[in-house]
Amino acid sequence: MTRPTRAVIDLEALSHNATLLRKLAGSRRLMAVVKADAYGHGLVDCARTLSPRVDAFAVAFLDEAVVLRQAGLGDRILVLEGPMDVAEADSFAELGLWPVVHRAEQLSWFEQSPTGTPEGLWLKVDTGLHRLGLEIDTLSELVSRAESMAPVTLMSHLACAGDVDDPLSQTQMRRWQAATERFDLPTSLLNSASSLLADNDESQWLRPGYLFYGGQPDGLGSDLGFRPVMRLTSAVIAVRSIAAGERVGYGGRWLAQRDSRIATLPIGYADGYPRAARDGTPVLVGGHKVPLAGRVSMDMMTVDVTEHPDIQVGAPAQLWGDTPGVDEVATHAGTIGYELTSQVTARVPRWLNTGSEPGGLPHG
Numbered sequence: 001m002t003r004p005t006r007a008v009i010d011l012e013a014l015s016h017n018a019t020l021l022r023k024l025a026g027s028r029r030l031m032a033v034v035k036a037d038a039y040g041h042g043l044v045d046c047a048r049t050l051s052p053r054v055d056a057f058a059v060a061f062l063d064e065a066v067v068l069r070q071a072g073l074g075d076r077i078l079v080l081e082g083p084m085d086v087a088e089a090d091s092f093a094e095l096g097l098w099p100v101v102h103r104a105e106q107l108s109w110f111e112q113s114p115t116g117t118p119e120g121l122w123l124k125v126d127t128g129l130h131r132l133g134l135e136i137d138t139l140s141e142l143v144s145r146a147e148s149m150a151p152v153t154l155m156s157h158l159a160c161a162g163d164v165d166d167p168l169s170q171t172q173m174r175r176w177q178a179a180t181e182r183f184d185l186p187t188s189l190l191n192s193a194s195s196l197l198a199d200n201d202e203s204q205w206l207r208p209g210y211l212f213y214g215g216q217p218d219g220l221g222s223d224l225g226f227r228p229v230m231r232l233t234s235a236v237i238a239v240r241s242i243a244a245g246e247r248v249g250y251g252g253r254w255l256a257q258r259d260s261r262i263a264t265l266p267i268g269y270a271d272g273y274p275r276a277a278r279d280g281t282p283v284l285v286g287g288h289k290v291p292l293a294g295r296v297s298m299d300m301m302t303v304d305v306t307e308h309p310d311i312q313v314g315a316p317a318q319l320w321g322d323t324p325g326v327d328e329v330a331t332h333a334g335t336i337g338y339e340l341t342s343q344v345t346a347r348v349p350r351w352l353n354t355g356s357e358p359g360g361l362p363h364g
């Protein structure tokens, strides 16, 4: 028998979430952010599922868009960091990609490109995140230069997207308003967390990523019916009884306060389960929510199953999915669910669950 650890990708849940987002978007157009291998869920399979349900995709950089084109996907694709250099700029028109222009120099590359100009240009405005974007006071000149090449869309990105009442969100929204009202151009501001909050946003494009995968950005979305797309699963490969006073795992971090039963799962930080997870992090084993006991090691982890004598070797385990949710696990590890799904490593086989069979099909 092979190691039972796998990431099961539920493409039906992905479609379901897309339908919910479509409703949320109302009359706005819907872009699915599929950067970082669709947040670790598998870029091409997710994009094929989403293609009929969204108006465009967004990826971080050119190579990610090339993967989609090579897989035969003809959708509109926005490249969030735009071209890295003049040579890359030539590929945008060739491959039919929309670049984000966040630096004036990128516009010059397109003006000089021998392959022609892209079909659309998205100008990114720095409203206060201070990561990428054009200065607001340079915008007029750059918009006219861009408009002479292709249709222009304006975009920006919020630093505290989950909290529109945060003073920084208020400042960014004010600057965004001032920057965009001078032009009669389509706009795009909101990602997952903010899309649930800002009913009165007038942007033409909604630009979520995490909600497609059923995550709960900033604790939002739990009651809205989004379903987790990834289930990280394994099974018990050893169970032992230890006496009170014994310690478990590297560093002896977990101390048995009573005579205990410890179950071992063949999944560790080299699979993407976070080493930072603290004792007590919930794991579903044999249908019971049990606590992590001891430090996560490279290939294995241990849980306290003292309360559940029915848990034996072979009992199925779920590291995240519906229970516990990836965001709950992330909280116990001092991070966010985005980091956990996108860091599931290549040695974990992805299994596609297309809806019909619970186990699904292995997928390379």
Ligand SMILES: *Cc1c(COP(=O)(O)O)cnc(C)c1O
Pocket: 033, 035, 080, 157, 190, 191, 192, 193, 207, 208, 209, 210, 211, 217
């Ligand atoms: C990643 C990203 C998004 C999507 O963010 P989510 O929180 O996953 O919805 C939207 N816009 C930009 C610029 C991004 O980098």
